[in-house]
Amino acid sequence: MIPASFDYVRADSLDQATGLLERHGDGAKVLAGGHSLLPLMKLRLAVPEVLVDIGRIPGLSYVRDGGDHLAVGALTTHDEIARSPLVGSQLPLLAHVAGQIGDPQVRHRGTIGGSLAHGDPASDLPAVVLALRGTLVLRGPGGSREVDSEAFHLGFLETAVAPDEILTEIRLPKMGELGWGFEKLTKRAQDWAIVGAVAARLDGDGSTAIALINVGPVPARALAAEAALEAGSSPAEAAARADDGIEVSGDLNASEAFRRHLTRVLVGRALEKALV
Amino acid sequence: MEVTITLNGTECTHDVEPRTLLVYYIREAAGLKGTNIGCDTTSCGACTVLLDGRSVKSCTVLAAQAEGRTVTTIEGLAEADGTMHPVQRAFQEHHGLQCGYCTPGMVMAIVSMLAERGDHVLTEADVRLGLEGNLCRCTGYHNIVEAALAAARAPELRL
Ligand SMILES: Cc1cc2nc3c(=O)[nH]c(=O)nc-3n(C[C@H](O)[C@H](O)[C@H](O)COP(=O)(O)OP(=O)(O)OC[C@H]3O[C@@H](n4cnc5c(N)ncnc54)[C@H](O)[C@@H]3O)c2cc1C
Ligand code: FES
Ligand code: FES
Numbered sequence: 001m002i003p004a005s006f007d008y009v010r011a012d013s014l015d016q017a018t019g020l021l022e023r024h025g026d027g028a029k030v031l032a033g034g035h036s037l038l039p040l041m042k043l044r045l046a047v048p049e050v051l052v053d054i055g056r057i058p059g060l061s062y063v064r065d066g067g068d069h070l071a072v073g074a075l076t077t078h079d080e081i082a083r084s085p086l087v088g089s090q091l092p093l094l095a096h097v098a099g100q101i102g103d104p105q106v107r108h109r110g111t112i113g114g115s116l117a118h119g120d121p122a123s124d125l126p127a128v129v130l131a132l133r134g135t136l137v138l139r140g141p142g143g144s145r146e147v148d149s150e151a152f153h154l155g156f157l158e159t160a161v162a163p164d165e166i167l168t169e170i171r172l173p174k175m176g177e178l179g180w181g182f183e184k185l186t187k188r189a190q191d192w193a194i195v196g197a198v199a200a201r202l203d204g205d206g207s208t209a210i211a212l213i214n215v216g217p218v219p220a221r222a223l224a225a226e227a228a229l230e231a232g233s234s235p236a237e238a239a240a241r242a243d244d245g246i247e248v249s250g251d252l253n254a255s256e257a258f259r260r261h262l263t264r265v266l267v268g269r270a271l272e273k274a275l276v
Numbered sequence: 277m278e279v280t281i282t283l284n285g286t287e288c289t290h291d292v293e294p295r296t297l298l299v300y301y302i303r304e305a306a307g308l309k310g311t312n313i314g315c316d317t318t319s320c321g322a323c324t325v326l327l328d329g330r331s332v333k334s335c336t337v338l339a340a341q342a343e344g345r346t347v348t349t350i351e352g353l354a355e356a357d358g359t360m361h362p363v364q365r366a367f368q369e370h371h372g373l374q375c376g377y378c379t380p381g382m383v384m385a386i387v388s389m390l391a392e393r394g395d396h397v398l399t400e401a402d403v404r405l406g407l408e409g410n411l412c413r414c415t416g417y418h419n420i421v422e423a424a425l426a427a428a429r430a431p432e433l434r435l
Contacts, residue, residue: 005294035336038337042316102409105324188408189405
């Protein structure tokens with residue numbers, strides 16, 4: 001399978017990249033690790049006219065200690081995140097989830113920025129960012145802006161990243177020793193989640209956040225279950241409400257009813273781990 | 277466009293279309309047929325090569341993304357006099373292949389795994405997880421895992 005023809009430009013700087021995106025509009029696509037975009041292009045489900053390769057732009061691959069948070073550069077690969085001692089000690093949930101994505105070859109290429117910007121509800125990292133109330137930094141021709149994780153996912157494969165913007169950094173509050181749980185049901189080890197769940201204790205008010213993977217068209221928080229915990233319900237009672245008010249899709253892998261069931265079961269397991 | 281890659285230690289330049297995938301650059305432009313295409317959908321790992329020393333599925337990387345970088349394929353492992361790389365030798369000694377189709381990708385994935393292990397002593401579980409991106413339809417994996425563990429113990433393999 002060969003992608004349709006396109007023009008390829010390797011950007012050397014963010015300004016050059018956003019300038020190219022501005023000039024080419026909808027016909028242009030950003031290329032990072034290519035592990036979501038190239039499979040779509042090979043299937044001709046994506047047919048960009050211009051690929052703007054941001055993979056060599058210097059200074060976009062890092063994990064930095066920002067005091068109360070870690071700042072992760074958009075081009076940091078899943079493998080780098082999984083192996084980062086800083087992430088391992090301050091955001092063990094992120095290190096663990098990044099280390100479970102796909103397989104080693106996928107983790108060597110795929111980036112956190114690509115995972116977020118792609119907007120696929122089946123991706124694992126968006127649920128982590130959503131649960132931890134992360135902040136996303138976007139850079140366009142006119143400068144940078146910050147977007148709250150709550151406002152980032154707009155629809156299936158649709159995010160707040162404008163066609164001429166580049167996601168440059170993801171900021172996540174440090175977790176330290178706070179409890180967390182991650183559950184992902186797959187058919188084979190390397191597969192995407194049929195359903196996944198993230199549960200994380202948050203600093204400050206001591207509340208617990210729950211986010212769902214591949215349940216509906218966008219990564220979603222299980223607000224009813226979060227509220228139940230807040231109101232004093234047991235983890236099991238809260239898990240029973242994990243799919244309340246959530247839009248749930250059915251597909252080849254799981255019917256809507258099965259997905260609802262999996263959501264409740266996996267949230268229950270994730271909460272058991274997070275709340276020990 | 278011209279794409280220059282250091283392929284198995286030799287710099288080569290080929291004029292290819294931007295849409296050329298690395299695996300086609302290797303097989304067709306450079307004429308090295310050791311790297312196989314299995315699924316063509318990033319699932320099977322038959323096309324695994326090393327890009328700057330790390331395993332990647334070359335059916336899902338553009339040749340243009342490898343511009344100026346180092347790529348190692350199965351042809352680049354043995355020494356000039358034909359002496360096999362320790363991972364290749366372990367596959368032979370432990371009968372780690374049957375039809376051989378998955379083998380180049382398996383070997384490259386294991387070479388990367390061994391390079392990345394640091395001071396960690398690989399367990400059978402590590403090896404099985406580390407090969408989750410490589411499918412074999414013949415061997416049942418057992419001897420592939422044995423070969424990887426044997427190669428991990430090879431004294432000359434401290435990368
Ligand atoms: C076999 C296989 C298994 C996988 N399994 C999993 C899994 O289990 N869990 C999981 O979460 N993911 C999985 N993935 C996806 C993988 O994590 C991808 O790497 C990731 O989703 C996209 O990152 P990328 O850098 O490859 O992005 P690309 O493919 O380069 O880009 C993806 C999209 O995001 C845009 N984009 C990329 N970076 C930016 C940026 N910085 N700013 C603006 N737009 C940008 C691109 O234009 C494109 O639309 C799998 C992929 C494969 C091939
Ligand atoms: S051919 Fe590349 S992963 Fe199967
Ligand atoms: S030896 Fe035949 S596919 Fe592995």
